[in-house]
Amino acid sequence: xxxxxxxxxxxxxxxxxxxxxxxxxxxxxxxxxxxxxxxxxxxxxxxxxxxxxxxxxxxxxxxxxxxxxxxxxxxxxxxxxxxxxxxxxxxxxxxxxxxxxxxxxxxxxxxxxxxxxxxxxxxxxxxxxxxxxxxxxxxxxxxxxxxxxxxxxxxxxxxxxxxxxxxxxxxxxxxxxxxxxxxxxxxxxxxxxxxxxxxxxxxxxxxxxxxxxxxxxxxxxxxxxxxxxxxxxxxxxxxxxxxxxxxxxxxxxxxxxxxxxxxxxxxxxxxxxxxxxxxxxxxxxxxxxxxxxxxxxxxxxxxxxxxxxxxxxxxxxxxxxxxxxxxxxxxxxxxxxxxxxxxxxxxxxxxxxxxxxxxxxxxxxxxxxxxxxxxxxxxxxxxxxxxxxxxxxxxxxxxxxxxxxxxxxxxxxxxxxxxxxxxxxxxxxxxxxxxxxxxxxxxxxxxxxxxxxxxxxxxxxxxxxxxxxxxxxxxxxxxxxxxxxxxxxxxxxxxxxxxxxxxxxxxxx
Amino acid sequence: xxxxxxxxxxxxxxxxxxxxxxxxxxxxxxxxxxxxxxxxxxxxxxxxxxxxxxxxxxxxxxxxxxxxxxxxxxxxxxxxxxxxxxxxxxxxxxxxxxxxxxxxxxxxxxxxxxxxxxxxxxxxxxxxxxxxxxxxxxxxxxxxxxxxxxxxxxxxxxxxxxxxxxxxxxxxxxxxxxxxxxxxxxxxxxxxxxxxxxxxxxxxxxxxxxxxxxxxxxxxxxxxxxxxxxxxxxxxxxxxxxxxxxxxxxxxxxxxxxxxxxxxxxxxxxxxxxxxxxxxxxxxxxxxxxxxxxxxxxxxxxxxxxxxxxxxxx
Numbered sequence: 099x100x101x102x103x104x105x106x107x108x109x110x111x112x113x114x115x116x117x118x119x120x121x122x123x124x125x126x127x128x129x130x131x132x133x134x135x136x137x138x139x140x141x142x143x144x145x146x147x148x149x150x151x152x153x154x155x156x157x158x159x160x161x162x163x164x165x166x167x168x169x170x171x172x173x174x175x176x177x178x179x180x181x182x183x184x185x186x187x188x189x190x191x192x193x194x195x196x197x198x199x200x201x202x203x204x205x206x207x208x209x210x211x212x213x214x215x216x217x218x219x220x221x222x223x224x225x226x227x228x229x230x231x232x233x234x235x236x237x238x239x240x241x242x243x244x245x246x247x248x249x250x251x252x253x254x255x256x257x258x259x260x261x262x263x264x265x266x267x268x269x270x271x272x273x274x275x276x277x278x279x280x281x282x283x284x285x286x287x288x289x290x291x292x293x294x295x296x297x298x299x300x301x302x303x304x305x306x307x308x309x310x311x312x313x314x315x316x317x318x319x320x321x322x323x324x325x326x327x328x329x330x331x332x333x334x335x336x337x338x339x340x341x342x343x344x345x346x347x348x349x350x351x352x353x354x355x356x357x358x359x360x361x362x363x364x365x366x367x368x369x370x371x372x373x374x375x376x377x378x379x380x381x382x383x384x385x386x387x388x389x390x391x392x393x394x395x396x397x398x399x400x401x402x403x404x405x406x407x408x409x410x411x412x413x414x415x416x417x418x419x420x421x422x423x424x425x426x427x428x429x430x431x432x433x434x435x436x437x438x439x440x441x442x443x444x445x446x447x448x449x450x451x452x453x454x455x456x457x458x459x460x461x462x463x464x465x466x467x468x469x470x471x472x473x474x475x476x477x478x479x480x481x482x483x484x485x486x487x488x489x490x491x492x493x494x495x496x497x498x499x500x501x502x503x504x505x506x507x508x509x510x511x512x513x514x515x516x517x518x519x520x521x522x523x524x525x526x527x528x529x530x531x532x533x534x535x536x537x538x539x540x541x542x543x544x545x546x547x548x549x550x551x552x553x554x555x556x557x558x559x560x561x562x563x564x565x566x567x568x569x570x571x572x573x574x575x576x577x578x579x580x581x582x583x584x585x586x587x588x589x590x591x592x593x594x595x596x597x598x599x600x601x602x603x604x605x606x607x
Numbered sequence: 608x609x610x611x612x613x614x615x616x617x618x619x620x621x622x623x624x625x626x627x628x629x630x631x632x633x634x635x636x637x638x639x640x641x642x643x644x645x646x647x648x649x650x651x652x653x654x655x656x657x658x659x660x661x662x663x664x665x666x667x668x669x670x671x672x673x674x675x676x677x678x679x680x681x682x683x684x685x686x687x688x689x690x691x692x693x694x695x696x697x698x699x700x701x702x703x704x705x706x707x708x709x710x711x712x713x714x715x716x717x718x719x720x721x722x723x724x725x726x727x728x729x730x731x732x733x734x735x736x737x738x739x740x741x742x743x744x745x746x747x748x749x750x751x752x753x754x755x756x757x758x759x760x761x762x763x764x765x766x767x768x769x770x771x772x773x774x775x776x777x778x779x780x781x782x783x784x785x786x787x788x789x790x791x792x793x794x795x796x797x798x799x800x801x802x803x804x805x806x807x808x809x810x811x812x813x814x815x816x817x818x819x820x821x822x823x824x825x826x827x828x829x830x831x832x833x834x835x836x837x838x839x840x841x842x843x844x845x846x847x848x849x850x851x852x853x854x855x856x857x858x859x860x861x862x863x864x865x866x867x868x869x870x871x872x873x874x875x876x877x878x879x880x881x882x883x884x885x886x887x888x889x890x891x892x893x894x895x896x897x898x899x900x901x902x903x904x905x906x907x908x909x910x911x912x913x914x915x916x917x918x919x920x921x
Contacts, residue, residue, distance in 0.1 A: 148795075150794075169794055169795065169797050170797035170798075170799075172797075173796065173797035174797070179795065181791075181795070185789060185791045185792040185794075185795045186789065186792055187784075187785050187788035187789035187792055187909070188788070188789070188909065189788050189906060189908075189909065190781075190784065190785065190788060194781055194784075194785070195785075195792065197778075197781070198778075198781055198782060198785050198792065198793065198796050198798070199778075199782070199793070199796030199797050199798050200796075201778040202778060203778050203779045203782055203798070204779065205777060205778050205779075206777060207776060207777060208776060208777060208778055208781070249796075
């Protein structure tokens, strides 16, 4: 008898059919991957299982018994969930976060000694070491995830759901997580692993269930699968990714020498420290690092949105004294921002207005530099919509109604038609479906082949290894020396991401 | 010099503790609500209601302690109304709270008039009497001041460690604090956030009402219009001053009450040099200054003012 059985689950959000007739059965001790693109319905399905949402149709059985639809029942049935966005209270201790709900609310005291003993045993057994007295706000992201997993095991779960658990981890932390998961499954725990990263599935799971547009499109045993099969199942058709051909580098387009920033008064984000780098024409330089280690500041500096306090910055051979977005645009710097919804487009405005925004600051498409030449603006926009295959209802469509992939195409269309000499791309494919990823990557690769220099920032090492000529690692606002993408192993890069940059001026070593 | 001598009189300290009692009850009440993530600006009205109900209960022939219980119950009912709007319906906590204050205060006056249509001077009851704790009350100055008070004062002061213990040492207290920090985490652990919050708001509102009842049943012996006189708002400020901690709340209440007791006495010395309104103002100015100093670094409950809706797309 399967431990967990989902039968014909359907769920609607307004017009969107998030889950459609999904049936799935799991055995004890299995690690099953739930694979699918963003918006395929993975998280919805698991939230139904955990009682956060109620299914419109279908039923769930745990150990042969129907599971009522509320979180308490799911927990009592031994289901634990580690959410993509952690559900931890920052101002409380690790211990408090873990024991919440394990004792009767009407008890007059907590047995703290017993609780810490139990927690200690569990963390030893599964290699999930943690200081239980620390406040959650003092923990790293990897440690917080450990707390989430401990929270579930502390309650003796039989089924553990992990939603995109590796998105925030370094390769080493991921490695550690996987070995803990394997230990747990040996103890009979059933694990459901939600992901869209193919290589993770191959290294840790027993079986893969693939979702596409709310439907279960197939199940395969991991040992019979490979990347190509899985990606085709996930996307629905073959995807061709760009291939990197070695090219001779051209002139230096951007040069940073010992750049440091101080930031606004009271600003708490990481600042840049002694950043030195060079990007040449025909080169894609990748910046690796766990999110939040200064990449955003670097991207903002290079698109003119913040100022540097020391060091020199050269753009196409000219030294930049006063940095501004306008001067960057005028000199031919293209910007693909990290948060495309808030920094990439003006959501409430129309498609054509978004498409020509940067042109106006160049005094193009205007009558006498003051009135918009709407006719040529619309013409230009229609051309771009065509060239870049932006799926929309027309030039008058409101920009925030487009899908993520189409918003990214809009941004590419706006920036790449200017034939920029330098492109700052911060996480250009994050959250996109495989088809859009391939498209965006192809466009960037073409721009490089045409002679642009590209600075590509990402947290996904695989993405950088396929796209980049050279790599640098950022940690805590410091940057490593540049190295060839092929010259280091993933685990070496992982160590650098954790702080061992191998330079003299790093903060941690 | 005279002021320093004042600080050593039993009368000053006894008055301070008398002023602290209703304040700490109300402050603890507000603190419990806010720890669960719900701002309760109904406090001023709920205190008025408590003052009226407790007093009326005794005036109609009820016993003093059941009067306190009755006030608590009525406070909890208003807390329930508050949470229906703010916790279940997720409406603005500010607007609802002020609505409750206006409604509860007016309702108290209305009920008072309805029940005693012909009373011209406020009728009196026999309030709680001072109970001197043997031996302790004989310690000079502080003993005499602290241990010769009414039982309701002892209850108010004892409530501070009790609330601390419940919040920090029991599973229910942890659930309340967590509901104010990260309601999703509470839900994910299988505890109903809405119930936890409602429960906390009801208990907290009950204590606010008892704070009001202290005025009519212990400090005075009659119910006057406007007798709460902003004590509820002071309690809201004290919660922030105390960084949402019961012990610090008591400390803050003592500072405010001390200044209040002091100003009454200093007025008598100053003669005509300084207008007496200045001294009336003093405790409030001092609490604003204290707030500015302390509250800048305050770590407020993260989910304060944030309604929790289950099953919303995250």
